[in-house]
Amino acid sequence: MQKDRPVILITNDDGINAPGIRALVESVRELGQIIVVAPDSPQSGMGHAITIGDPLRLDKVEVFEGVDSWQCSGTPADCVKLARDKILHRKPDLCLSGINHGANHSINVIYSGTMSAAMEAAIEGVPSIGFSLLDFKYDADFNVAKTIAFELATRMLAKPMPEHILLNVNVPRLQAAEFKGMKICRQAYSKWAEEFDHRIDPRGKDYYWMTGKFINMDELPGTDVDALKEGYASIVPIKIDFTDYKMKEWMESEWKDFV
Amino acid sequence: MQKDRPVILITNDDGINAPGIRALVESVRELGQIIVVAPDSPQSGMGHAITIGDPLRLDKVEVFEGVDSWQCSGTPADCVKLARDKILHRKPDLCLSGINHGANHSINVIYSGTMSAAMEAAIEGVPSIGFSLLDFKYDADFNVAKTIAFELATRMLAKPMPEHILLNVNVPRLQAAEFKGMKICRQAYSKWAEEFDHRIDPRGKDYYWMTGKFINMDELPGTDVDALKEGYASIVPIKIDFTDYKMKEWMESEWKDFV
Numbered sequence: 001m002q003k004d005r006p007v008i009l010i011t012n013d014d015g016i017n018a019p020g021i022r023a024l025v026e027s028v029r030e031l032g033q034i035i036v037v038a039p040d041s042p043q044s045g046m047g048h049a050i051t052i053g054d055p056l057r058l059d060k061v062e063v064f065e066g067v068d069s070w071q072c073s074g075t076p077a078d079c080v081k082l083a084r085d086k087i088l089h090r091k092p093d094l095c096l097s098g099i100n101h102g103a104n105h106s107i108n109v110i111y112s113g114t115m116s117a118a119m120e121a122a123i124e125g126v127p128s129i130g131f132s133l134l135d136f137k138y139d140a141d142f143n144v145a146k147t148i149a150f151e152l153a154t155r156m157l158a159k160p161m162p163e164h165i166l167l168n169v170n171v172p173r174l175q176a177a178e179f180k181g182m183k184i185c186r187q188a189y190s191k192w193a194e195e196f197d198h199r200i201d202p203r204g205k206d207y208y209w210m211t212g213k214f215i216n217m218d219e220l221p222g223t224d225v226d227a228l229k230e231g232y233a234s235i236v237p238i239k240i241d242f243t244d245y246k247m248k249e250w251m252e253s254e255w256k257d258f259v
Numbered sequence: 260m261q262k263d264r265p266v267i268l269i270t271n272d273d274g275i276n277a278p279g280i281r282a283l284v285e286s287v288r289e290l291g292q293i294i295v296v297a298p299d300s301p302q303s304g305m306g307h308a309i310t311i312g313d314p315l316r317l318d319k320v321e322v323f324e325g326v327d328s329w330q331c332s333g334t335p336a337d338c339v340k341l342a343r344d345k346i347l348h349r350k351p352d353l354c355l356s357g358i359n360h361g362a363n364h365s366i367n368v369i370y371s372g373t374m375s376a377a378m379e380a381a382i383e384g385v386p387s388i389g390f391s392l393l394d395f396k397y398d399a400d401f402n403v404a405k406t407i408a409f410e411l412a413t414r415m416l417a418k419p420m421p422e423h424i425l426l427n428v429n430v431p432r433l434q435a436a437e438f439k440g441m442k443i444c445r446q447a448y449s450k451w452a453e454e455f456d457h458r459i460d461p462r463g464k465d466y467y468w469m470t471g472k473f474i475n476m477d478e479l480p481g482t483d484v485d486a487l488k489e490g491y492a493s494i495v496p497i498k499i500d501f502t503d504y505k506m507k508e509w510m511e512s513e514w515k516d517f518v
Contacts, residue, residue, distance in 0.1 A: 047307030047336070048369045055466040056455070077306070077370075081453045082467065107382060109501055110307045111336075116369075123366060123450050155517065162509060182518045184510050186502040191382050194340045196315070207314040208341065235518065237506035242368055243445040247496035250421060251443050258414065259441045259494065 006032035006157050009092035009121070011079045013043040013100065013113025016063055016071045020099035023142035024131065025064050027149040028096065031157060035092065036069040037083040039076060039113075044102075046113040048120075049075045058082055076117035084124065094157055095121035098131035099145050101138070105170045105224040105234055106188035106216065115168055115238070122166035122240055127156050129166075134228060135173040144179045145171040148233055168236040172228050180231040187236050188223035190216045265291035265416050268342050268351035268380070272302040272335045272359065272372025275322055279358035282401035283390065284323050286408040287355065290416060294351065295323060296342040298372075299330040303361075305372040307379075308334045317341055335376035343383065353416055354380035357390030358404050360397070364429045364483040364493055365447035365475065374427055374497070381425035382499055386415050388425075393487060394432040403438045404430040407492055427495040431487050439490040446495050447482035449475045 008028060012021040016038035025034060040057075057073040070087060072079045076097065084091060097117040104112040114130045121128035129152055133145045148171060156165075168187075172179070192212040201207055216225050224234035251259070267287060271280040275297035284293060299316075316332040329346060331338045335356065343350060356376040363371040373389045380387035388411055392404045407430060415424075427446075431438070451471040460466055475484050483493035510518070 042312070045309045045311040047305070047309065047375065049306040049308045050304045050370055050469065052304040052469055053301075055458075055460075055468055057464070057466055078469070081469065082455060085453050085455050086457070086467065107499070110375075110378065110382075110499070111309055116306060119369065123369075151517070155514070162506060165506060166503075184507055184514070184518050186504070186507065187500050189500065194344050196341060196344050198345070199314075201314075205316075207316055208345065209314055210309065210311055210337070210340065235510070236501075237503040237510060238501045239503040239506075240366070240369070241446050241448065242495075242497045242501065244425075244496040244498040245445070247421060247424060247498075248443055248445065251494070251496060255414070255443070258410070259443050 006093035007088065008032045008034050009083050009095045010034060010036045011038045011076055011097050011117045013039065013046060013076045015039050015042045018101065019138060020101050020142065022064065023146050024096055024099050024149055025067060027146035028153045031153055034067045035083065035087060036064060036067055037072060037079045037087060039079060040071040040073055043075055043113045045111055046075045047111050048077055048116040050077050051075060056082065058086060076113040077120040080117050080120040091124055091126050094153060095126050095128035096149065096153060099142055100132035101140060102132065102136045103134045103170055104130060104132040104168060105228060106190040109168055109187060109238065118166050119240060122164045125163055127161050127165045129169055131169050133171045144174060144176055148182065164240055166238045168238050169233060170224060170228055171233045172231055174231060178231060182235055183227040183232040185224040185227050185234045185236050186222050188216055188218040188225040190214065190218060190225065265352035266347065267291045267293050268354045269293060269295045270297045270335055270338045270356050270376045272298065272305060274298050274301045275328065275330045277360060278397060279360050279401065281323065282405050283355055283358050283408055284326060286405035287412045288326065290412055293326045294342065294346060295326055295328040296331060296338045296346060298335060298338060299332055302334055302372045304370055305334045306370050307336055307375040309336050310334060315341065317345060335372040336379040339376050339379040350383055350385050353412060354385050354387035355408065355412060358401055359391035360399060361391060361395045362393045362429055363389060363391040363427060364487060365449040368427055368446060368497065377425050378499060381423045384422055386420050386424045388428055390428045392430045403433060403435055407441065423499055425497045427497050428492060429483060429487055430492045431490055433490060437490060441494055442486040442491040444483040444486050444493045444495050445481050447475055447477040447484040449473065449477060449484065
């Protein structure tokens with residue numbers, strides 16, 4: 001480790017060979033000493049899974065020129081844990097996850113491996129950001145997202161922030177000329193309406209593919225979904241305390257006979 | 260479906276053959292029509308993982324006498340999604356997950372498959388509870404936890420509750436005589452200090468086992484960890500909106516030049 005430069009840990013959930021993580025490394029490499037620890041294969045939809053019943057592999061690889069990089073057989077959350085304990089032997093100064101190929105706005109934060117890595121870092125007290133671009137294509141244009149990553153990382157390294165900060169950043173699929181700027185938002189209330197595609201395998205046994213339609217059920221202003229629709233990048237600060245304090249109050253008054 | 264009885268969906272993350280799910284089925288079976296859809300193998304530490312790149316299997320099984328039961332090859336969140344779309348063809352009236360073998364208090368809510376199933380139901384607007392007993396043993400005594408499950412399920416079925424209610428219930432390892440009662444709590448701020456046990460496999464390659472020590476860093480009163488230590492069962496209401504509104508305000512004032 002070089003003592004004078006901030007240490008920036010980069011990970012993702014699309015795997016170390018995805019174009020999105022390369023874009024992220026390129027966007028911030030001049031801001032500090034970059035360390036990449038990322039899954040060796042795509043991990044989308046892994047939520048906050050961790051690997052407790054299987055051994056983990058961690059191998060040094062040459063993927064990004066001049067950047068120390070490791071690929072890991074585990075989940076994004078595993079990568080952050082392993083990076084701290086086995087590679088850095090200290091907390092990084094910043095953790096960046098992504099750039100994810102596809103949206104992680106609204107309820108998707110719960111299912112997202114990209115966000116689980118950022119959340120794992122925040123639990124440790126490391127400021128962290130998960131980045132997603134609303135474009136699933138392998139050859140998506142990451143230019144706007146790269147500019148945002150550079151600006152946010154610069155800002156978070158320059159000035160101490162409240163502890164356990166964790167940002168969920170989503171970037172619309174727009175060219176720089178059409179891009180409107182950034183907006184601080186709240187998480188939209190939404191869900192996936194799943195439909196399972198039922199099929200029969202060659203041995204006559206049933207199986208199902210999960211498919212789904214995204215439904216935004218949030219009519220009130222200020223959501224990430226709205227900001228993205230309007231051409232802004234959304235920034236949602238995320239908590240690691242999931243307690244519903246309003247509900248807690250309601251229960252304390254309604255359930256008095258009981259607790 | 261019998262029209263006059265509430266439909267109670269039961270799932271877990273320890274797998275359909277775990278004693279904990281049997282205890283849960285027994286505790287509430289007189290309260291409604293029970294449907295069990297649970298993983299065919301243990302899924303601990305799966306967080307809110309969903310299965311999007313692999314086909315899912317769903318097979319009717321005879322595990323609980325007189326209760327329609329299915330085992331699924333997917334995660335706890337997959338089970339809830341499949342139950343609604345392919346078995347019930349409607350929302351259940353209540354979803355119960357567990358009883359987990361081991362604690363899911365404090366930060367563990369993030370890593371817990373048990374809680375992810377309950378959260379998946381809450382996203383759908385189904386009142387749900389995740390139950391965990393602070394005892395990893397296969398032959399753990401579920402009696403206190405069963406009484407709590409019965410009482411909470413009865414209460415939630417009897418009176419309409421605010422939407423998207425989701426409770427994280429943890430039960431101490433105590434006999435009924437020592438058990439102090441229930442407490443509504445907030446999630447303790449805590450973390451896992453991981454240490455990876457480094458080994459060399461027979462082919463000379465490195466591998467790691469994740470091990471960890473739980474650290475409670477929360478000194479303030481009212482947490483689930485405290486209640487459990489004092490001999491109470493903890494009930495934490497959980498939100499599905501992860502927005503940090505305090506941080507949002509802070510950013511809106513501090514980052515005025517930027518967003």
